[in-house]
Amino acid sequence: MISNNPEQWLHLERIVRFGDTDAAGVLHFHHLLRWCHEAWEESLEKYGLNSSDIFPIGFQQQEPFLVALPVVHCEADFRLPIKTGDHLEILLLPEKTGTGGFQVQSKFQRGGGDVGFGLIRHLAINAQTRERCDLPEKIQLWLEASSVNLGPRSL
Amino acid sequence: MISNNPEQWLHLERIVRFGDTDAAGVLHFHHLLRWCHEAWEESLEKYGLNSSDIFPIGFQQQEPFLVALPVVHCEADFRLPIKTGDHLEILLLPEKTGTGGFQVQSKFQRGGGDVGFGLIRHLAINAQTRERCDLPEKIQLWLEASSVNLGPRSL
Amino acid sequence: MISNNPEQWLHLERIVRFGDTDAAGVLHFHHLLRWCHEAWEESLEKYGLNSSDIFPIGFQQQEPFLVALPVVHCEADFRLPIKTGDHLEILLLPEKTGTGGFQVQSKFQRGGGDVGFGLIRHLAINAQTRERCDLPEKIQLWLEASSVNLGPRSL
Amino acid sequence: MISNNPEQWLHLERIVRFGDTDAAGVLHFHHLLRWCHEAWEESLEKYGLNSSDIFPIGFQQQEPFLVALPVVHCEADFRLPIKTGDHLEILLLPEKTGTGGFQVQSKFQRGGGDVGFGLIRHLAINAQTRERCDLPEKIQLWLEASSVNLGPRSL
Numbered sequence: 001m002i003s004n005n006p007e008q009w010l011h012l013e014r015i016v017r018f019g020d021t022d023a024a025g026v027l028h029f030h031h032l033l034r035w036c037h038e039a040w041e042e043s044l045e046k047y048g049l050n051s052s053d054i055f056p057i058g059f060q061q062q063e064p065f066l067v068a069l070p071v072v073h074c075e076a077d078f079r080l081p082i083k084t085g086d087h088l089e090i091l092l093l094p095e096k097t098g099t100g101g102f103q104v105q106s107k108f109q110r111g112g113g114d115v116g117f118g119l120i121r122h123l124a125i126n127a128q129t130r131e132r133c134d135l136p137e138k139i140q141l142w143l144e145a146s147s148v149n150l151g152p153r154s155l
Numbered sequence: 156m157i158s159n160n161p162e163q164w165l166h167l168e169r170i171v172r173f174g175d176t177d178a179a180g181v182l183h184f185h186h187l188l189r190w191c192h193e194a195w196e197e198s199l200e201k202y203g204l205n206s207s208d209i210f211p212i213g214f215q216q217q218e219p220f221l222v223a224l225p226v227v228h229c230e231a232d233f234r235l236p237i238k239t240g241d242h243l244e245i246l247l248l249p250e251k252t253g254t255g256g257f258q259v260q261s262k263f264q265r266g267g268g269d270v271g272f273g274l275i276r277h278l279a280i281n282a283q284t285r286e287r288c289d290l291p292e293k294i295q296l297w298l299e300a301s302s303v304n305l306g307p308r309s310l
Numbered sequence: 311m312i313s314n315n316p317e318q319w320l321h322l323e324r325i326v327r328f329g330d331t332d333a334a335g336v337l338h339f340h341h342l343l344r345w346c347h348e349a350w351e352e353s354l355e356k357y358g359l360n361s362s363d364i365f366p367i368g369f370q371q372q373e374p375f376l377v378a379l380p381v382v383h384c385e386a387d388f389r390l391p392i393k394t395g396d397h398l399e400i401l402l403l404p405e406k407t408g409t410g411g412f413q414v415q416s417k418f419q420r421g422g423g424d425v426g427f428g429l430i431r432h433l434a435i436n437a438q439t440r441e442r443c444d445l446p447e448k449i450q451l452w453l454e455a456s457s458v459n460l461g462p463r464s465l
Numbered sequence: 466m467i468s469n470n471p472e473q474w475l476h477l478e479r480i481v482r483f484g485d486t487d488a489a490g491v492l493h494f495h496h497l498l499r500w501c502h503e504a505w506e507e508s509l510e511k512y513g514l515n516s517s518d519i520f521p522i523g524f525q526q527q528e529p530f531l532v533a534l535p536v537v538h539c540e541a542d543f544r545l546p547i548k549t550g551d552h553l554e555i556l557l558l559p560e561k562t563g564t565g566g567f568q569v570q571s572k573f574q575r576g577g578g579d580v581g582f583g584l585i586r587h588l589a590i591n592a593q594t595r596e597r598c599d600l601p602e603k604i605q606l607w608l609e610a611s612s613v614n615l616g617p618r619s620l
Contacts, residue, residue, distance in 0.1 A: 015200070017193045018210050019338050023331035023394060023521045024592075025212055029536035029585070030329070030502070033495040038172045041240075045170070051240020055173050056488045057180055071494035075540035081595070084333060085196075085206020120494070127489075130546070174495070176488040178366045178549060179437075183484050184381035184430070185347070188340040211333045226339035230385035236440070239488060275339070282334075285391070325510070327503045328520050335522055348482045351550075355480070361550020365483050367490055395506075395516020 006146050009046035010093070012039050014108075016086040027082035027116075033074055036106045036118035039090045043104075047142050054138065056127070065127050067136045072101075073121040080115040082108075088115065093155045094146045100124040100132050102143055107155040117155070161301050164201035167194050167245040169263075171237055182237035182271075188229050191261045191273035194245045198259075202297050209293065211282070220282050222291045227256075228276040235270040237263075243270065248310045249301045255279040255287050257298055262310040272310070316456050319356035320403070322349050324418075326396040337392035337426075343384050346416045346428035349400045353414075357452050364448065366437070375437050377446045382411075383431040390425040392418075398425065403465045404456045410434040410442050412453055417465040427465070471611050474511035477504050477555040479573075481547055492547035492581075498539055501571045501583035504555045508569075512607050519603065521592070530592050532601045537566075538586040545580040547573075553580065558620045559611045565589040565597050567608055572620040582620070 014035055022028035044054060051057075056065040082088070093105040103121040107114060124135045135143075169190055177183035199209060206212075211220040237243070248260040258276040262269060279290045290298075324345055332338035354364060361367075366375040392398070403415040413431040417424060434445045445453075479500055487493035509519060516522075521530040547553070558570040568586040572579060589600045600608075 015197070017196050018206075018332055019189055019192055019340070021333040022328055023333065023335045024533050024535070025333045025521075026535070028329050029539060030495050030498040033498060033539075034174055037174055037495070041172050042170070045240070051173075052238075055239045056490075057238045057240075068489050070489070070491070070546070071543055073540070073542050074494060074498075075538070077538050078536055081535070083207075083212045084210045085200070085212075173487055174493050177483055178486040178488065178490045179378050179380070180366075180488045181380070184384060185340050185343040185484070188343060188384075192340070211335075223334050225334070225336070225391070226388055228385070228387050229339060229343075230383070232383050233381055236380070325507070327506050328516075329499055329502055344484055347484055351482050352480070355550070361483075362548075365549045367548045367550075393517075393522045394520045395510070395522075 004145070006148065009043045010091065010146060012042055012090040012092070014039070014088045014090055016082055016084055016088065018084045021084055025081075025083070027078075029076070029078060032076050032078070032108070032116055032118055033120070035090070035108075036074070036076075036104065036120050037071075039092060039106055040104050040120065043092055043094075044142060047145065049138050049142065054136070067133060068125050068127040069122040069136075069139070070125060071120055072123045074119060076116065076118040078116050080110075080113070082110070082115055086110055091155060092146075094143055096135075096143055097121060100134055102135065102139065105155050159300065161303065164198045165247040165249075165301060167197055167247070169194070169243045169245055171239055171241040171243065173239045176239055180238065182233075184231070184233060187231050187233070187263070187271055187273050188275070190245070190263075191229070191231075191259065191275050192226075194247060194261055195259050195275065198247055198249075199297060202300065204293050204297065209291070222288060223280050223282040224277040224291075224294070225280060226275055227278045229274060231271065231273040233271050235265070235268070237265075237270055241265055241270075246310060247301075249298055251290075251298055252276060255289055257290065257294065260310050314455070316458065319353045320401065320456060322352055322400040322402065324349070324398045324400055326392055326394055326398065328394045331394055335393065337388075339386070339388060342386050342388070342418070342426055342428050343430070345400070345418075346384070346386075346414065346430050347381075349402060349416055350414050350430065353402055353404075354452060357455065359448050359452065364446070377443060378435050378437040379432045379446075379449070380435060381430055382433045384429060386426065386428040388426050390420070390423070392420075392425055396420055396425075401465060402456075404453055406445075406453055407431060410444055412445065412449065415465050469610065471613065474508045475557040475559075475611060477507055477557070479504070479553045479555055481549055481551040481553065483549045486549055490548065492543075494541070494543060497541050497543070497573070497581055497583050498585070500555070500573075501539070501541075501569065501585050502536075504557060504571055505569050505585065508557055508559075509607060512610065514603050514607065519601070532598060533590050533592040534587040534601075534604070535590060536585055537588045539584060541581065541583040543581050545575070545578070547575075547580055551575055551580075556620060557611075559608055561600075561608055562586060565599055567600065567604065570620050
């Protein structure tokens, strides 16, 4: 069931957990990039895709897994301390990046103010040969639907 | 705002993410214990407590942090392979364990069948001296409310 | 190159890192079970096995991956607070557990005193059918070599 | 005991573990940034500093913790698939970034070829007020010693 309102899959929420912090009392940095990837997965799901359409599920895979989407670059900026129990809003901005690539920017807000920012860039490759290939059609549909109605925008 | 229906804070959900798996294609084991702790945190929150009442928030703590609740024991059993995108139900069973201690059992189900089980046991200690002490009153209230209406039960 | 002195692969070391802690200032519990698995991997390697003999390496696997060794149970006890920079000694005690199964106990010490304990139990299964099978021969050799010279012992 | 040969603390090693991978069979991306932070910690230690001089150790801290070094930016590039058991070399390039800041670049190599790259940028802040301040003297010494003998270089 495909949603047609991008707000439903590009505007997510997350609550910070105790294990996300370190002995300085605030978010240990790399968890933010984990959150970015998990937000991307949640976005695909809320848009209407199945995880098994996109992600390999190992040796029990019934059909061969054709296209992998490895991360080729990621980055993050940290603006304000993030603490256990913080309720964060996550705004996603997915974009194509040339043939066979795309990136997802994630802006993290608390009470309307920015606290952090992350970006993950993926490239489509043939899962067997590891040569570059086109994006899977379902990812293309999600990318197009994500820009419809929103017009050009930036985080 | 305190809820009075334990179903609301003892029956949770979780979707498995790609980063929770390993190269065997299924859940990498120790993430299940992370899920147990996060489910406990979510339960306290849904019951009506603030994270800052229970968890230390570091150097900016305005009032001294009095009682820590370190994990003294944990265990987990794995029944069926758990894969990316699986929608899991989590049933929590919190219990007091003598003076100043409690444990939370977590049963993980998929489509009504058990896939895994976890348990975390905590002890209350004075955060400065690290000597054993009574459970914080708010944890006691959550433990009592968690057994009300449910009667004795087991996972 | 197979070592024949179990001390070389059953007596390991680990230094605690900042990201292993949480806002209470000490080890966040589930990392200890990650350490147990990593210590097991290091032990196999120091004994003389290749990771690719034991662990799946994904879609580029040249020969089919035959036997998976999923974790079916794990547990841990926490005795003393563990902090960033602590130098820990890890003593491993591997044992067969019936046909097609084994477990590895890990005792963590600091300055000769116990600070924590972990246990991981594995079962051998056919990677395609997921039915129980015999342990891979190389794991059996490591298990036998791990008990030679040591005699019966306990952690 | 302070070392005076930067090769000893800027040239490290790491073996990839099974739990670092995901169901695509290779490194799950964000662990590389964990490795970067852990490599920085190892570098400080091999240079001759104590963790407790640099990192907070929680409520039992005997002297007040004065200067925190939060991560303000991080990024990573992924060049080749990284698998369980890979032996990686890590080359560190620490640099001051204006007053009160520094960054550490980490190049990951396997068999002499580049497989990945990471960067973490820190800012010194007063741990109580969270206002910017000078770098701790010990970090300054490590930064200076890290550039001595090496001359200007780049990864």
